[in-house]
Every structure is written in C-alpha cells, then in structure tokens.
Amino acid sequence: MDVPEDIADMAAPKPSRLFSSSARDAGLSLVRNLSIPKPFPEAALEAQFLEDHSLRFCAFRRASALLALSVWVCFLWYDFNFGRESAVLAPVFMQIMALRLAGIALLVFVGSLTLRASFATHATSQRVILTGVYGCNLILLLLVALSPGPFNYTWYFVGLYLVFFFQFGFFYLKSRVALTAAVVTFSSVILLQLTIRILSPEDFYMGLFYLFNVVVIGHGVCVHAERVSRERFAAERALGVLNNELLTANVQLEKKHLDLLASKKDQDTKTNALLALKEQQMLAAETASREKSNFLAAATHDLRQPMHALNLFLQAAAEALHHDDVTEAARLIDESGRSSVILARFLNAVLDLSRLESGRVVPRYHVFDLKIAVLEAAEQLRPLATMHGVELRLRMPQAPVFVRSDAHWLGRAIVNLVSNGIRYADASKKAEPVVIVGVVRSATRTRIDVVDNGIGIASEHWDSIFQPFFQVGNAEQDNDRGLGLGLSIVNAVVSILEEHRIELKSTEGRGSRFSLEMPICGSPLGETAPRARGDTADLQTVPLDGLYVLLVEDDSLVRASTEALLVQWGMLFDSASSFEEFEETLNTIERYPDLIITDFRLRDSKTARDVAMLGATKIGRRCPCLVVTGEPAATIVPLACDHDVLSKPVSPAELRRQIASLISGRSEADAARVC
Structure with a gap:
C-alpha cells in the first residue's frame, strides 16, 4: 500500500531538523558538562559528602602530591644540566636554581602535611592542596618573569599547564575551587603581562590561548568527576538506607520469629493472663458502671425530691386560691420558692462537679x-x-x-x-x-x-x-x-x-x-482587688420601685418569668428577644436605663459584650450590666461596663441582691476595672 507523501514526511524527520536537534542536544550537554554541580540541598548532607569525598581520595591525593614533587625534581635536573650551559640563562642561573629549590621545599612541606591523619578531612586537605597549587603557580610566574625569552615561555610557562593538569585531574578538588584557582592564575598572567611584560606579545597570546583551553578542558573534567562523585555518594547513601531498612526488617523478622517461638512455649500462661485481665476489665467496667448508676440514682433521687415537693406545693397553692384562702396560698408559694432554691442549688452543684471532673474547666x-x-x-x-x-x-x-x-x-x-x-x-x-x-x-x-x-x-x-x-x-x-x-x-x-x-x-x-x-504572692501591680460585697440583708431592703431596666433574653419562657418578677418588684422595663430588637429598643427609649439584664450568648453569634458595647454607644455612657447565663461565670469575657454574672438557675433572692448591688453603687472595685 502506498503511503501519502505528507504522512511519509511526518514519519521521517528532515535532515535539517535532525541536525538542529543534534546540535541543541550537543549544546545542552556541553553546558551541563561545564556547569558547576549544585550542592546537596541540606547543609548537613553536603558536609557529609565533602568529608566522604576527601576520605575516598585521600590516598590518591597523597600519591599525586608525591608525583608532583617528582616532576618538579625532574625539571630541576633539566635546569641544572642545560641551564648552566646556556649563555642566555647564565646571568639568572642561580636565581632559577633558588626558585626550583624553593619549589622542592614547598612540595616537600606539602607532602609532609598530606601524610598527617588530619589530611583525610575536607577542610585540611583543601587547604594543603591549594597551598601547593598557589605556591607552584607563584614560583612558575616568578621563573617566567625572571627568565629571558624565549626560554621563559618554552621552559617555564608550560609548567602552568602541568599545575592545571594536577589541580583539575589529580587532586579531585571541588570544581568551583579548582576553577577559582585557575582564574586567579589566569588573571595574574594578564596582570603581569600588562605591568612588567613577562612574555613577548606572540608568546603571550599563544600561551594565553593554550592556557584558556587547558582551563576549559580541565574544568570540564573536574566537573564530570565531581558530578560522578556526587551521584555515587547519593547512590551509596540510598543503598545504605535500603540496606539499613533491610537489616532492620531482618532484625524485626528474627525478633518476631523468636517471639513466635516464645509465644508457643508460654501460650497457656498468656491465655490465662488474658482471661484474668479480661475478668479484671469486666470487674472494673462493672464497678465504673455501678458507680455511675449509683451517682445517677442518687442525683435522680435528690432531684426528684424538691421537684416533687415543688409540684405538690404549687398544686396545693392553686387549690387554696380556688378556695379563696390567700394566706395559705401565700405560705404554700413561699414553700414552693424554697423547693425551687434547693433544686437550683442542687443543679448548680451537679453541673459544677461535672465541669470540674470532665477537665473542661481551665483556671x-x-x-x-x-x-x-x-x-x-x-x-x-x-x-x-x-x-x-x-x-x-x-x-x-x-x-x-x-x-x-x-x-x-x-x-x-x-x-x-x-x-x-x-x-x-x-x-x-x-x-x-x-x-x-x-x-x-x-x-x-x-x-x-x-x-x-x-x-x-x-x-x-x-x-x-x-x-x-x-x-x-x-x-x-x-x-x-x-x-x-x-x-x-x-x-x-x-x-x-x-x-x-x-x-x-x-x-x-x-x-x-x-x-x-x-x-503567697507579691502585691499586684495595677490590679484591683475583688470587691467586698455589702451586707446581704441591707441589699435585700434596697427599694427597686421605679427603676428602669432593659431586658435581653432570647428564651421566651425565661423572658416571661423575669418580666413577671420585675413587675412584682415595681420595676419598669423594656424587653427584647434578640440583639436586633434590643438595638431598635435603644432607638426609641426616652429615659436612661438604670440597668441592663442580658443572657450572655444570643442568636446570630451575639453576646452580652455586644449588648454592653452597643448600650454604651447608643446611650452615651456606660450602663451597669447583669449577665444571667447558663454558662460558667469564670468563662465570661469581661464586658465594657460594670457588670456581675449569675449562673442559671438563679433564685429570686440572689437576682434581687445582685440588682440592688449594681444599682446602689456597691461595686466600686469593678467600676474601676476597664474591660
């Protein structure tokens, strides 16, 4: 079957495209081979790699230092045999020998340092190697500057190539460090040429050209070596992790095998212990359940008693009113109130104990x-x-x-x-x-x-x-x-x-x-001590007739009962079932309220704090606020006004006492507190 030409063209890439792709790949490969490898992202891991790298090539670096000393000695022999016979070098022969001997001394010193145990560490090895590299480069540049041409180029300048060969290929330095040393040497040659003209122009450009190529090639070799070393370190580390995991798994498997053998030997003992533990847990659960049942039974019994008495007193009062016996009805209602107080006290105690033992109370x-x-x-x-x-x-x-x-x-x-x-x-x-x-x-x-x-x-x-x-x-x-x-x-x-x-x-x-x-604690700074309440009997006799109160309560039953009590005390009031209704009431009142009575938590995420702040804003001054809430008093956020907190259920006597306390101005310490 014939293939359409356009499809054939798509299947077989054009030579121009193939050449472009190959050239791009070659360029990317060259850039990669000349790019300094990035260090490991973790500083600790990078430090571990450098120490491992130095330890791995420690012996080879020592051998390279010995080889460099041998090469330098060979050049000394060459200078000694041929330099003394040259009429051109005769005037500077002694200086050349002195520099050659200085190089030997430097390399002997460096070689002795490589034999020390500290040479295996990264910081020491790098410092020793760079001392030798920079020292040899300096001596070679002095030889180039001291010797006449063309010997300064043909005999001594080429020595820089050998130094580069060693620093890039034999000492396994980090590519960045080796390149920095080469750039410093390269720059020094240019600087010396510009200042004292150490080479003839022809030799300078030729030498610079070769020197640049040696640096590029050497840098590529050094980069490749470092990259291979890093990849090897990462692979060995990953392999070590896998080996450790495998070893750990083997140890765990062996331990499980031993545990299995041990479990077979004492299976009867463990079974008996398990049965005994199960029995103990059952007894503990039964004890806890029995204690809980006893608590609930006792609480239910004590709760039913005042509730039962309250119902009977109210029914008896209704019967007395039906028979027009007002005196007996009043007495029975008083007894109902006493039962209600006992019931409220009991509920508050049970709730307090429950909160304390549940761990929800934060002091x-x-x-x-x-x-x-x-x-x-x-x-x-x-x-x-x-x-x-x-x-x-x-x-x-x-x-x-x-x-x-x-x-x-x-x-x-x-x-x-x-x-x-x-x-x-x-x-x-x-x-x-x-x-x-x-x-x-x-x-x-x-x-x-x-x-x-x-x-x-x-x-x-x-x-x-x-x-x-x-x-x-x-x-x-x-x-x-x-x-x-x-x-x-x-x-x-x-x-x-x-x-x-x-x-x-x-x-x-x-x-x-x-x-x-x-x-005991030291005296507080800037804090107001809790107030001392007035005498309870005095507060009960404070007249409440004619006082104007704003009541905010979203529970209709509580609101109705509070309104009825305020009426009996002769107090004037406006009530609101929500924060929005309270805001509307504030816009219509014609008298400053003497007190605001509010629940703490209202609908739409509003609280008594919002009520107090709105009241202070609308009225133009702070108004005392009494918070009557089902939440613990210790959890109430301080309000922006003088306030007291009562926890439901509240007895009428306690409610009247708190109203009288706020109205009569007996909370001086609280009034000084700014919320």
Missing part, C-alpha cells in the same frame, strides 16, 4: 487579696448561719494577704467549706455552735482554716466525705444539711489549682478543721 489566675474573698464568703453565708443558730467568727491578719489563684473557684471552695461547717453544727451540745474562719500565713504560704465544734467526722469516713452524695449523720437526707456535693466540689477545685491542697483534722463528737492551703 483563670490573677492576684487578689485573700481576705476579701473570705469576707465575701462570710457575708454570703451569715444569713444561713443565723438561721441555723451558728455564730460565725472571723480571724484574719490586718495586712492584706495576696495570693495567685482563680477567685471564682477558690471562692466556691471557701463557701462550700464554711456552709458545710454551719449545716453540721451540733445543736445538742450545751456550748453555742460556732464556726471560725481564719487566715493564717507563713513566710511563703497561707491557709484558710474553717473550724467548727459540730458532730465531727470519724477517721474511717475521711476519704469517703469527698465522694459525691456521701454525708455523715444525714441518713434521712435532710436537704437543710446539704446535698452531699460540697466537699466533692472542694476536692475537685483543689485538684485543678496549682500548688493548692486541702487538709482535714477531725474528732468525732468534738468538731472538724478543714485547711485550704496555697502559696
């Missing part, structure tokens, strides 16, 4: 006066002490006691310890029940002692009392004596705070002492 450390934290706890619990007929005494030093801790969680621990002492007072004793809270300091540490003269704790219960829901002497589970979580929370708080520890000393029937110890 926020700052320096503050420990005395103020103790005063706050005492003032908060004084009504509880009065209700239980317990005298609460404080014993503290006059000077401030600064510590570095998490004020929120440390305060919770102090409150739990003091309330525990109050609830377990022994009313059967003749002596008046007393709880003493003292701050004792030493040179480097301080401790809070909570001492009571209550029922005491038997030594066999000292570990158990820190477990959830364990209570001494409360078999009837009276909620007035606590929920059994207070000391568990104290133990969890101490475990997350650095260098804090709890100590217990107790005698059954006489009382207990809980000591919370921590390191």
Whole structure:
C-alpha cells in the first residue's frame, strides 16, 4: 500500500531538523558538562559528602602530591644540566636554581602535611592542596618573569599547564575551587603581562590561548568527576538506607520469629493472663458502671425530691386560691420558692462537679487579696448561719494577704467549706455552735482554716466525705444539711489549682478543721482587688420601685418569668428577644436605663459584650450590666461596663441582691476595672 507523501514526511524527520536537534542536544550537554554541580540541598548532607569525598581520595591525593614533587625534581635536573650551559640563562642561573629549590621545599612541606591523619578531612586537605597549587603557580610566574625569552615561555610557562593538569585531574578538588584557582592564575598572567611584560606579545597570546583551553578542558573534567562523585555518594547513601531498612526488617523478622517461638512455649500462661485481665476489665467496667448508676440514682433521687415537693406545693397553692384562702396560698408559694432554691442549688452543684471532673474547666489566675474573698464568703453565708443558730467568727491578719489563684473557684471552695461547717453544727451540745474562719500565713504560704465544734467526722469516713452524695449523720437526707456535693466540689477545685491542697483534722463528737492551703504572692501591680460585697440583708431592703431596666433574653419562657418578677418588684422595663430588637429598643427609649439584664450568648453569634458595647454607644455612657447565663461565670469575657454574672438557675433572692448591688453603687472595685 502506498503511503501519502505528507504522512511519509511526518514519519521521517528532515535532515535539517535532525541536525538542529543534534546540535541543541550537543549544546545542552556541553553546558551541563561545564556547569558547576549544585550542592546537596541540606547543609548537613553536603558536609557529609565533602568529608566522604576527601576520605575516598585521600590516598590518591597523597600519591599525586608525591608525583608532583617528582616532576618538579625532574625539571630541576633539566635546569641544572642545560641551564648552566646556556649563555642566555647564565646571568639568572642561580636565581632559577633558588626558585626550583624553593619549589622542592614547598612540595616537600606539602607532602609532609598530606601524610598527617588530619589530611583525610575536607577542610585540611583543601587547604594543603591549594597551598601547593598557589605556591607552584607563584614560583612558575616568578621563573617566567625572571627568565629571558624565549626560554621563559618554552621552559617555564608550560609548567602552568602541568599545575592545571594536577589541580583539575589529580587532586579531585571541588570544581568551583579548582576553577577559582585557575582564574586567579589566569588573571595574574594578564596582570603581569600588562605591568612588567613577562612574555613577548606572540608568546603571550599563544600561551594565553593554550592556557584558556587547558582551563576549559580541565574544568570540564573536574566537573564530570565531581558530578560522578556526587551521584555515587547519593547512590551509596540510598543503598545504605535500603540496606539499613533491610537489616532492620531482618532484625524485626528474627525478633518476631523468636517471639513466635516464645509465644508457643508460654501460650497457656498468656491465655490465662488474658482471661484474668479480661475478668479484671469486666470487674472494673462493672464497678465504673455501678458507680455511675449509683451517682445517677442518687442525683435522680435528690432531684426528684424538691421537684416533687415543688409540684405538690404549687398544686396545693392553686387549690387554696380556688378556695379563696390567700394566706395559705401565700405560705404554700413561699414553700414552693424554697423547693425551687434547693433544686437550683442542687443543679448548680451537679453541673459544677461535672465541669470540674470532665477537665473542661481551665483556671483563670490573677492576684487578689485573700481576705476579701473570705469576707465575701462570710457575708454570703451569715444569713444561713443565723438561721441555723451558728455564730460565725472571723480571724484574719490586718495586712492584706495576696495570693495567685482563680477567685471564682477558690471562692466556691471557701463557701462550700464554711456552709458545710454551719449545716453540721451540733445543736445538742450545751456550748453555742460556732464556726471560725481564719487566715493564717507563713513566710511563703497561707491557709484558710474553717473550724467548727459540730458532730465531727470519724477517721474511717475521711476519704469517703469527698465522694459525691456521701454525708455523715444525714441518713434521712435532710436537704437543710446539704446535698452531699460540697466537699466533692472542694476536692475537685483543689485538684485543678496549682500548688493548692486541702487538709482535714477531725474528732468525732468534738468538731472538724478543714485547711485550704496555697502559696503567697507579691502585691499586684495595677490590679484591683475583688470587691467586698455589702451586707446581704441591707441589699435585700434596697427599694427597686421605679427603676428602669432593659431586658435581653432570647428564651421566651425565661423572658416571661423575669418580666413577671420585675413587675412584682415595681420595676419598669423594656424587653427584647434578640440583639436586633434590643438595638431598635435603644432607638426609641426616652429615659436612661438604670440597668441592663442580658443572657450572655444570643442568636446570630451575639453576646452580652455586644449588648454592653452597643448600650454604651447608643446611650452615651456606660450602663451597669447583669449577665444571667447558663454558662460558667469564670468563662465570661469581661464586658465594657460594670457588670456581675449569675449562673442559671438563679433564685429570686440572689437576682434581687445582685440588682440592688449594681444599682446602689456597691461595686466600686469593678467600676474601676476597664474591660
């Protein structure tokens, strides 16, 4: 079958194209052979190659140095036999001999250096070789400059070719170093010719031409040698890595073989151990499951009690109202509120313990006066002490006691310890029940002692009392004596705070002492100590009638219940279910609000911080802000205003107290803090 001409032309390349492709390949090959090889990308690998290269060619370099000495001696013999008979060289014969002998001395010195052990290193070998190369080139140039023509060219200038031959072909220098030495020599010849005319013009141009060609050819040989050496090093290194991997695999295979043999010998033992371990794991899992079930059962039981009471009280109040018995209905509603407070306290305790034991709580450390934290706890619990007929005494030093801790969680621990002492007072004793809270300091540490003269704790219960829901002497589970979580929370708080520890000393029937110890810190610079709250009873009597509040809450049920409570307290308010609605409200109000009550996290990624900043911008001045949130108070980002934080669920009494505290201006320290 005939092939079309155009297809035949495509199949067989034209001679011109073939020639062009071959010429391009030849040019690229020439450029590659004259291009200095790139070093390895890693400096450590490049240094390792240079040391390996020097060690590999160490013996050959020593032999080359000996060969160079032999060649130089031969030229000395030649100069001695023919130079002394030449009438032209006779005037400079002694100088020529002196330079030849100087060259011998130089090469003997260099040769002795090559015999030393340090010559095997890259830095030493390169320094020694370059000393010989530059020294011989210098002596040859002096011979050229000293000798008359044409002997300076025919006898001595050609010696430079031999030096180039050695430095490019015998010493295996890096191509860059060898080329640099050649360029220096080449430049020196040109400089000497321009200054003192060491050669005749004909000999100079001819010699320069040959010298240039020797440099180019020698550089190509040196580049090729270095490239081959680098490729060989890389291949040997890769082979070494593969050999190491193979050796490692063989070792692992041998180890597995030995393990297999050993496993066959003690298979019965391992099987029994595996069965025993499985049984232990099952027991551990059953224990953990049982403890979890017990915790849930106890929590469910304690949670159902106030919920059940709350439902019954509310239903009884409804029946009383149905029978127009307002007095009884009011009493039942008060009892409902008491059940609600117990329920809220229980939920907060369970949530706190859960957060602490889950590891999600990250302490926020700052320096503050420990005395103020103790005063706050005492003032908060004084009504509880009065209700239980317990005298609460404080014993503290006059000077401030600064510590570095998490004020929120440390305060919770102090409150739990003091309330525990109050609830377990022994009313059967003749002596008046007393709880003493003292701050004792030493040179480097301080401790809070909570001492009571209550029922005491038997030594066999000292570990158990820190477990959830364990209570001494409360078999009837009276909620007035606590929920059994207070000391568990104290133990969890101490475990997350650095260098804090709890100590217990107790005698059954006489009382207990809980000591919370921590390191002392220097006085804070530029920090405001936590505020000391006003007396709780005083705050409860602060009138709220006529106060104007802006309420921001996205939960309709919480918003409605808060509005109802504000109405009963005689407060005026505008409420918003979102940040956008709050912004619209700010544009229409005709009075400066006395307080903003807001949830922390709202819809559309808005927070109480956005509410506070918008309020300050729109109103024109900072307005106190009360954050009522389901998140931990310690995680709230500081707001751009005076603020307090309450964690849901909140009792109406606590909500009123916080409102009164902010409205009455009793947060001077917080007001000084700029967020």
